[in-house]
Amino acid sequence: MSNENENQAGLVQPEALSRAVKEAITAVEAAATIEELAAARSACLGDKAPVSLARRAIGSLPGKERGEAGRNVNAARGEITAAYEDRKAVLEAAEAERILREETVDVTARAPRRRAGARHPISAQMDRIADLFVAMGYQIGEGPEVELEWFNFDALNIHPDHPARTMMDTFHIADGDGEYGSNMVLRTHTSTVQIHTMLTQEPPIYTVAPGRVYRTDEVDATHSPVFHQTEGLVVDKGITMADLKGTLDHYAKSVFGPDAVTRLRPSYFPFTEPSAEVDVWFTAHKDGPRWIEWGGCGMVNPRVLRACGIDPDVYSGFAFGMGVDRALMLRHGITDLRDIIDGDVRFPAGLRVEE
Amino acid sequence: MRIPVSWLSEYAALPADLTTEALDAALVDAGLEVEEVHDLREQVTGPLVVGRVASIEELTEFKKPIRHCHVEVGEDEPRSIICGARNFAEGDLVVVALPGAVLPGGFAIGSRKTYGRLSDGMICSARELGVSDDHDGIMVLAEGMVGEDARPLLGLDEIVFELAITPDMGYCFSMRGVAREVAHQLGAAFTDPAAKAVEHPATAEPPHPIRVETEGCTRFTLRAVHGVDANADSPEWMAKRLTQAGMRPIGLAVDVTNYLMLELGHPLHAFDLDRLEGDLVVRRASPGEKLKTLDDVERALDPEDMVIYDNTGPLSLAGVMGGESSEVGPETRNVLVEAAHWDPVAIARTSRRHKLTSEASKRFERGTDPALSALATQRAVDLLVEYGGGTLSEKVADVDNRRPVAPIELPVDLPSQTIGVDYDRATVVAMLEAAGCSVEGGDVLTVTPATWRPDLADPADLVEEVARLHGYRHIPSSVPRAPAGPGLTPEQRRRRRVARALADNGFVETFTFPFVSRERADELWLDPADPRRDAIAVLNPLDTAAPLLRTSVLASLVNAVRTNLARGARDLAVFEEGLVFKPAEGWSELEKVELPVSERPSDEAISAAIRRLPAQPRHVAAILCGQAGPDGVEGPGRQVDWADAIEAAEIVAEAAGAKLEVVQGELAPWHPGRCAELKVEGEVVGHAGELHPEVCEALDLPKRTAAMELDLSAVPLPDLAPAPVISHYPATLIDVAVVVSESVSAGEVEAALCEGAGELLESARLFDVYRDAKLGEGKKSLAFKLALRAGDRTLTNEEGVAIRDAAVAVASERFGAAIRE
Structure with missing residues (x-):
């Protein structure tokens, strides 16, 4: 027993500790895997390890030597532990790296997990126009698509003998017996919303009405019986045709780009006087910068104001109406209107229009 | 209207260096739309x-x-x-x-x-x-x-402008009118071709007896030439101009009337004097009368039609087209030339009634110049004598019922106020005079429009003339300041959110025409009594096979699906937002209320009138077929099914801020066992599920196509929402499985559990449906995971069990549900 104590006492000698540390560091650093490192740890720091035996031997030393021996043993142990921790970090990092490498996938071999949806470019365009005018303080007006003739024609100063009222342009609703005379039509323009707005609101009125309209045009590359318009109506004190021109300039820049300009050409509409056709010049046209016909406009005919109970001696106003489908075709170089209307999902999916 | 430039230059002194482009611009500035420019030199x-x-x-x-x-x-x-x-x-x-x-x-x-x-x-x-x-x-x-x-x-050294004439510029259906406009635009001299003849007053004896017995004839003039070669070749210059203007030279008498119509805008008619029997009479037709017009069509006359008669009966549909019996023929030697002025509305109605548009009716219905009638006949007979020989009769008939043109009061500053250009008084007067008006007065002008401008009736019409003739290009650009606006309405914002949410969740928005066939209701398997069969019909549909307006969006949206399938698509998810049309109750029996235009109709009259309109709620519908995701590297794709359709409805409801209740339903066109009824606040707002197999079959849709339709207008807007209470304590999760009979739906059981669990239940989620012989015939086990949480404490296990038992107690009482251990 005393011999053993003596041997153990020898372990606390600095030389022995230093040798133990050196051997331990060699063993730790030789460990190639986490498992080998665990074995090395138990050999270098476990119960049977020289530094552990040395700690136990401290008790058998004379009291005054114990302090220093303790510090030496702890220092040796600390050195080995640090070497172990370093090695452990290295091996764990290598292991983590190996797992990540093993988990490599081909990121280009992928199945889509969601369907691609899209809004229709016409809706997107109409929302964008609405936003432009809402930003200017306008409200967005609405009205029915099956409409009384009075709203579609009479109130807009289109008298009963006007060509637009004949069967040529207008879808008429059959009466109860399937005959003519229901007094109802599918609205031929969004100008009907002007009437609804003026009958229900007091001036000042600043309204834009995007919507669907109907005319008896057979489908071809540039015509459709169902299409979309945006109607504008302003009724206020002191409104002039210059206000109309400025508003159209602003609108044109939003739809056709910042370099767009407009010009007015004298024309005729029953519900405006003076009336004008609006042309717009823009650079983004697929065939190069040019003038194109955009829509119709004018100063609200005083007869229309009167039919809606607005005094034309106090108020004046302007109105405009533009085809949404046509503007979309011109801006994006669409050559066949049927692409817009026939319901093919590749069209909305393929033409992203900023909302 | 085709305008040969050399002819135009006879009345408008065109500058020698005028380019085609400059003339084009002048026409456009005048409001004459140039449809095409034909350069005959390139022919x-x-x-x-x-x-x-x-x-x-x-x-x-x-x-x-x-x-x-x-x-x-x-x-x-x-x-x-x-x-x-x-x-x-x-x-x-x-x-x-x-x-x-x-x-x-x-x-x-x-x-x-x-x-x-x-x-x-x-x-x-x-x-x-x-x-x-x-x-x-x-x-x-x-x-x-x-x-x-x-x-x-x-005549191949000519440039011909083809113009589109707006309805208010009827006078520009003539060289005279176009030349006047061009001369003004170019600052060139204008020579009125009407000045080529002198008007002779009516003689005591007319060239042929004439009686005018209707108010619609404002003027009727007649001249005669005897012994003329009515079929002589017209002079080359006249034939050339007629050809360039798009009319075929036929023979002198007809060519002269056509030539003067083009020159002056006043239609004329040449009768064979020898083929007339007895007095000419102008009156409205009598019922039952018939007339064979020059286009070889026998027409039944309407009592509103104005007709020229002789003793043999109707000769001519006044102002629209002559008849065969009195026209100039190969033997004609004595010609009676007529120029009359007719009520534009009467001519327009006759023209449309008989679906007959002629060069004459086009001009009369827009209004011709009644001052020219006698001049035009004088010019005609002069030309006939010059190129066809014969003797001009001195006799003149001129039945003149013209009324003076009513003057219009125009405040001299109204044009400036309306247009936003500062027109001084001299400019206003000059422009009105350029339009042919005579102008008097001071601050308020008394303006008498020219006889050829029947379109000028209101001060606003005169304002347009000032702005147009001064030039629209002078109108500046300003933007009016609108009052601060409220933005989009809640409904409008919601509609956008719904569409965006569906698009963001993989649905493609499409538009379909709302026209559907009568058979569509059968194809959709609608019950004979289904109210959706009651549809509004279009009287004149383009496609006679699709005359009805849709009563559901699905009824037309299936067309878009079919189009895409026909083009090779297999996996589709489409949606449409739009109106559907539901006839108002007994609408066809309701009184048609006539609304005035001279003043605002009363609110009562408006609401009485619009009662006949169909209800037009806004629906949103979606259709899915094929796979939700395609077969791929991760394995086979998933077939869409009824649950995808319900989820589409949930996307809509979520975007609309509404809480959707899904209950078992049964409605065409859905599979009777795979149809969900969708409710918001207890009201049914739509349906979703798998389509009926017969519907898929009838419409050539893939098997198991799924669809949903929601009435967006019926979904109430959400109230101002209170903020949620966020508990900081952990949730207690308890699973519970209950055994119920097959007829009980999971949704009903879940509702019962929620009711029984009370306020501390945070969520209940169905996670298993289990069937086994041990459960008994026609039984199933439904397993739910309940999440319980209190706001002020962590719930104990005992509390959790108590809540679970309370939940089961309600389900048990309602459905005989037994807890499965």
């Missing part, structure tokens, strides 16, 4: 010259007679030319296209060997040159210098 390109036929050699050895000619064309030697026509003789002047010329239709002339001879050019017919439809062989010229360019002789 035939290359050398086209006058030739003289020097010699003709008849070749007879071929199947048809052929001529080998030598034609002098101003060169050293005559040209050798082969010709198949025979209507010319040696010494005639002809039109020769030399090699290098290209005739209309891209027909290039070359030098070639034919019929054994050299053909070094072509002797042309009017048809080959595109000058007229004349089939009568080679054009033989009356005059011309051999070798000179033949184009001026043929």
Whole structure:
């Protein structure tokens, strides 16, 4: 027993500790895997390890030597532990790296997990126009698509003998017996919303009405019986045709780009006087910068104001109406209107229009 | 309206250096839309010259007679030319296209060997040159210098503007009107062609007895020429102008009336005086009368039609078209020329009633110049005598019921106030005078419009004239300041959110025409009593097979799906937002309320009138078919099913801020066992699920196609939402499985559990459905995971169990549900 104590006492000698540390560091650093490192740890720091035996031997030393021996043993142990921790970090990092490498996938071999949806470019365009005018303080007006003739024609100063009222342009609703005379039509323009707005609101009125309209045009590359318009109506004190021109300039820049300009050409509409056709010049046209016909406009005919109970001696106003489908075709170089209307999902999916 | 520039220049002193572009711009600035500019100089390109036929050699050895000619064309030697026509003789002047010329239709002339001879050019017919439809062989010229360019002789040195005339500018259906506008735009002198004749007053004796018995005839003038060659060829200049203006020369009498109509805008009519029997009478037609018009159609006359009669009956549909019995024919020697002025509305109605539009009706219904009637007949008879011989009768008939043109009061500053351009008084007066008005007065002008401007009736019409004639290009640009606005309405914002949410979740927005066939209701398997069969019909549909307006969006949205399938698509998810049309209750029996236009209709009248309109709620519908995701590297794709359709409805409800209740439903066109009824706040707002197999079959849709439709208008807008209470304590999770009979739906059980669990239940989620013989016949086990949480403490296990038991107790009481251990 005393011999053993003596041997153990020898372990606390600095030389022995230093040798133990050196051997331990060699063993730790030789460990190639986490498992080998665990074995090395138990050999270098476990119960049977020289530094552990040395700690136990401290008790058998004379009291005054114990302090220093303790510090030496702890220092040796600390050195080995640090070497172990370093090695452990290295091996764990290598292991983590190996797992990540093993988990490599081909990121280009992928199945889509969601369907691609899209809004229709016409809706997107109409929302964008609405936003432009809402930003200017306008409200967005609405009205029915099956409409009384009075709203579609009479109130807009289109008298009963006007060509637009004949069967040529207008879808008429059959009466109860399937005959003519229901007094109802599918609205031929969004100008009907002007009437609804003026009958229900007091001036000042600043309204834009995007919507669907109907005319008896057979489908071809540039015509459709169902299409979309945006109607504008302003009724206020002191409104002039210059206000109309400025508003159209602003609108044109939003739809056709910042370099767009407009010009007015004298024309005729029953519900405006003076009336004008609006042309717009823009650079983004697929065939190069040019003038194109955009829509119709004018100063609200005083007869229309009167039919809606607005005094034309106090108020004046302007109105405009533009085809949404046509503007979309011109801006994006669409050559066949049927692409817009026939319901093919590749069209909305393929033409992203900023909302 | 086709405007040859040389004709125009006779009345508007066009500057010598005026370019086609500048004239185009002047027309457009005047409000005359240029549809097309025809440059007739480009109709035939290359050398086209006058030739003289020097010699003709008849070749007879071929199947048809052929001529080998030598034609002098101003060169050293005559040209050798082969010709198949025979209507010319040696010494005639002809039109020769030399090699290098290209005739209309891209027909290039070359030098070639034919019929054994050299053909070094072509002797042309009017048809080959595109000058007229004349089939009568080679054009033989009356005059011309051999070798000179033949184009001026043929009228091919001309530029013709084709104009679209707006309804308010009827006076521009004439050279006179267009010249006046162009002269003003260019600052050039205007010569009124009406000044070419002098108006003679009516004589005591008319050239033919005439009685006007209807108010719709404002003026009726007659002149006669006796012993005239009514079918003589018109002079070349007149024939050329008629051709350039798009009318075919026929014979002198008809050509003169057409020529003056083009020149003055006043239609005229030539009767064969010898074919008239008894007095001419102008009146409205009597019921049952018939008239065969010049287009060879027998027409049943309407009591509103204005008609010209003689003793034999109706002769002419006044202002629209003449009849066969009195027209100028090959034997005509005595011609009666008529120029009348008619009520535009009456002419418009007759024209539309008979679906008959003529050059005359086009002008009369827009309003002609009644001041010109007598002048026009005078010009006509002058031209007839000059070119057809005969004797002009001194007798003049002029039934004149004109009323003076009513003056319009125009505040002199109204144009400036309306347009935003500062027009001084002199400018306002000058522009109105340029429009032909006479102007008097000071601060308020008294303006009498010209007789050719019946469209000028209101001060606003005069404002337009000032702005138009001064030039729209002078109108500046300003933006009015609108009052601060409220933005989009909650409904409008919601509609956008719904569409965006569906698009963001993989649905493609489409538009379909709302027109559906009568058979669509059967294809959708609708019950005979289904209210969706009650649809509004279009009287004049483009496609007679689809006359009805849809009562559901799905009814037309299936068309988009079919289109895509036909083009090879297999996996589809589409949606549409739009109106559906539901007839108002008993609408066809409701009174048609006439609303005024001279003043605002009363609110009562408006609401009485719009009662007949169909209800037009806004629906959103979606259809899915094929796979939700395709077969791929991760394995087979998932087939869409009923649950995808319900989820689409949930996307809509979530975007709309509404809480959707899904209960078992049964409604066409859905599969009766796979249809969810969708409710918001207890009201049914739509359905979703798998389509009925018969519907898929009838509409050629893939099996198991799924669909949903929601009435967005019926979904209430969400109230102002209180903020949620966020508990900081952990949730207690308890699973519970209950056994119920098959007929009980999971949704009902979940609702019962939620009710029983009370306020501390945070969520309940179905996670297993289990069927086993041990459970018993017709039974199933539904397993739910309940999440329980209190706001002020962590719930104990005992509390959790108590809540679970309370939940089960309600389910048990309602459905006999037993807890499964």
